[in-house]
Amino acid sequence: MDMINETGKGVKTKYRLAQSMKECMKTMSVDNITVKQITEDCGVTRQTFYRNFMDKFDLINCGAVIRL
Numbered sequence: 001m002d003m004i005n006e007t008g009k010g011v012k013t014k015y016r017l018a019q020s021m022k023e024c025m026k027t028m029s030v031d032n033i034t035v036k037q038i039t040e041d042c043g044v045t046r047q048t049f050y051r052n053f054m055d056k057f058d059l060i061n062c063g064a065v066i067r068l
Contacts, residue, residue: 016042021059
């Protein structure tokens, strides 16, 4: 995803999702983390997740780019 042309709200949502993924990765393997867990942890819907990312691996790649 291209974060250069994102609105402030969109960037904040992506950051919150990436933070949630980072927290989940502290206690379990990536294979065991679900999109439902990620979205429930940061208070967004699965629809919002999929509007921003293709899957959890896309989220991980974005998290690496924004250097969490």
